[in-house]
Amino acid sequence: MSDFSLWDILRNLLLALRWTVVLSLIAFIGGGIVGALLLFLRLRGGKVANKAVGLYVQLFQGTPLLMQLFLAYFGIALFGIDVSAWTAASVALTLYTSAFLAEIWRGCVASIPKGQWEASGSLALSFGEQMRHVILPQAVTIAIAPTVGFLVQVIKGTALASVIGFVELTKAGSMISNATFQPFVVFSCVALLYFVLCFPVSLYAKTLERKTHGRRA
Secondary structure (H helix, E strand, O other), X not given: OXXXXXXXXXXXXXXXXXXXXXXXXXXXXXXXXXXXXXXXXXXXXXXXXXXXXXXXXXXXXXXXXXXXHHHHHHHHXXXXXXXXXXXXXXXXXXXXXXXXXXXXXXXXXXXXXXXXHHHHHHOOOOHHHXXXXXXXXXXXXXXXHHHHHHHHHHHHHHHHHHHHOOOOHHHHHHHHHHHHOOHHHHHHHHHHHXXXXXXXXXXXXXXXXXXXXXXXX
16 A cells, blocks of 8 residues: 555645636636626527527536536547547536526526616616616626525536546545545545635625625615
8 A cells, every 4th residue: 555644645635626726717707708698698689599598508407517528528529629628627617607607697687676677778778788787786786696606516516527537626536545545534635625615605605695685685
């Protein structure tokens, strides 16, 4: 058995943790950009665009993220494109995140009373002006907490990228476990690092939610 100290295990896991963080940020930021475009299409693109976006959302929400990762990794390669695990994981998680964020944000916009639309419309504001000056300021306040909370799901979702060979925290834990023959110690450390990463985000989401309810009350 290899002579690995607890510090050796933690040090190697911390090196892998940075890739979990980077992948989470890519998925969250990229998914946010795509999700915002999908939201705009759903609000302003007409019936066809609304149905197309709805189908997109249902597709990514209704299929396992694991399957999406496999399709991104092996499916794109069928077109003769050399896809790395890093690229496949980024694409799959970005698309997955965009579907959920688009739906979260659509619900937040839909929660704004119809009277707000009618009142702003009576002032001869364009759709863009209505969104910028009236609807979005209210919807953003509602959306902050669930959006930040969903970031936790994105962070945990990155663990599935290990199945296509992307070396993040979970994959590194599996490799170190095989080298040290100490699976309980290794995966206890992996769980602890996920907790350290996710708990502050969850706590911040709850704090934002309380503040939001307080302001609306």
